Amino acid sequence: MLRSVLILLAATALSHAATTYNLTSTGCVDASGFESCQADVSALTAACITRAAADRSDLAVIACGCAGYVGDYNCYAQHCWNRVYECEYQEFAAQYLHDCPAIGSIPYFPAPDNAPDSCSCNLGNVFFAIDNSTLQLSKCSGNGTLGFATGDRPEGCTCCALSASISSIYDICPNTDPNLIGLSLIQQYETALNTPFSSCDSYLAEFNCVSDLGFQNVPGGTFYSQGNLPAAGNNTLSNIAGTVTSPASGSVFTYTNSGDSQTYTITAASVNAGSQSTKAGGGKTTATGSSGAIATNSAGAAASPTTSQAGRLALSKVLSLALLFHFCM
Structure with missing residues (x-):
């Protein structure tokens, strides 16, 4: 009984997450690089979900959507490392963990306490x-x-x-x-x-x-x-003062994602001093491990937040139903 209730809680969380959070390029050290990278992720995610839907595979839809999340936040770690402590990225990371079967293993989440340019609440x-x-x-x-x-x-x-x-x-x-x-x-x-x-x-x-x-x-x-209960606060979420001037994890770092069992190598885009334009040879991601994840960022068209959001909404609906069907029948 308890297991069914806990699965219901997971489905409830997904319903709550229907208000999706999207990553944007504003203020990134390499805005154009992020937009190109995100566009590739959006296109691959949309194509993957279309194929999975045609095959009537709910689990494949889930995998596609979760790979899209990973691709997006890898793009951010490459090209927007100066903003990873902000509310936008921290909300996105929390949403990913709500929607996908991963335990931790997300770059820069949670943010260090009192980090510069971090969210006013450590989400x-x-x-x-x-x-x-x-x-x-x-x-x-x-x-x-x-x-x-x-x-x-x-x-x-x-x-x-x-x-x-x-x-x-x-x-x-x-x-x-x-x-x-x-x-x-x-x-x-x-x-x-x-x-x-x-x-x-x-x-x-x-x-x-x-x-x-x-x-x-x-x-x-x-x-x-x-x-x-103590008196409730009434502040909205905002970013505190400060500037991140170099990637906190270094210009190159690796991490293993527990959701797809892949090890990702993130190469952060470098930035000219005093500007927000990248030098030649900007950030990139490579992945080793199981196949199927969205990992590389070739040049592409402008990013499509609408496509990303639609994919996550579809993921939330399918994952809710799949979890309930699998554990409560």
Whole structure:
């Protein structure tokens, strides 16, 4: 039962992610290089999804969409490394992890705390805190080392998971409007779990989430209940002051993506001092591992955000249905 509920939470997250985030070239050290790279990714993703749809393969559609995400953020790491800490990229990375079967392994996500030109709220820290609370719920309720939940324990597990998510949102970014950084998603989780957070006060008083139920402690050290939530912030997301003047991971770096099992080598585009035009021989990506991912950036037409967005919406719908069908039948 719990597994079905957790899959429902994943599908709910995808529904929430229907408001898609797209990467743009404004302010990039190599704007034209990014646009060309993104155009190639968009064209390859669209063609891949068209073929998968013709074959009536939902899993192939998922793979196409996820490869498109990887291609886009690799393009960004190459040509827009000066903007990777900004809200735009951090929102995009969080959306990718919502939509695709990857665990971490995204360049520059989360951003280092207080990095120059970074998002006013560390969205990566919030995302992984919420994700961790879901994993802790699974363990607490009997799918892990703590045994099968009995008595009031199931409600305690659920309420601690909800509290961990909400407490993380309030403590990591206390000045930010919580609805902008995941609170509305948690409210959908409450519905999926059939447990309003407002009903959790007695269970949070009965159980110590850490010592009794095995949860990891939350960033602020307090598992809030509805009755003792701090005042909500009202700030919107914005980028703090500062400038990134060189690629934080170096001019060449590699990482392995757990979603497609490929190792990518990112070569950052170089920039002339004091300008935003690239030198000859700009950034590129190469990949080793399993086949099928979008990896290289040849010259191409202007980027097509509409195509990218449509592909992600199709991915979200198909992935929601595929997850529910696979685990809930």
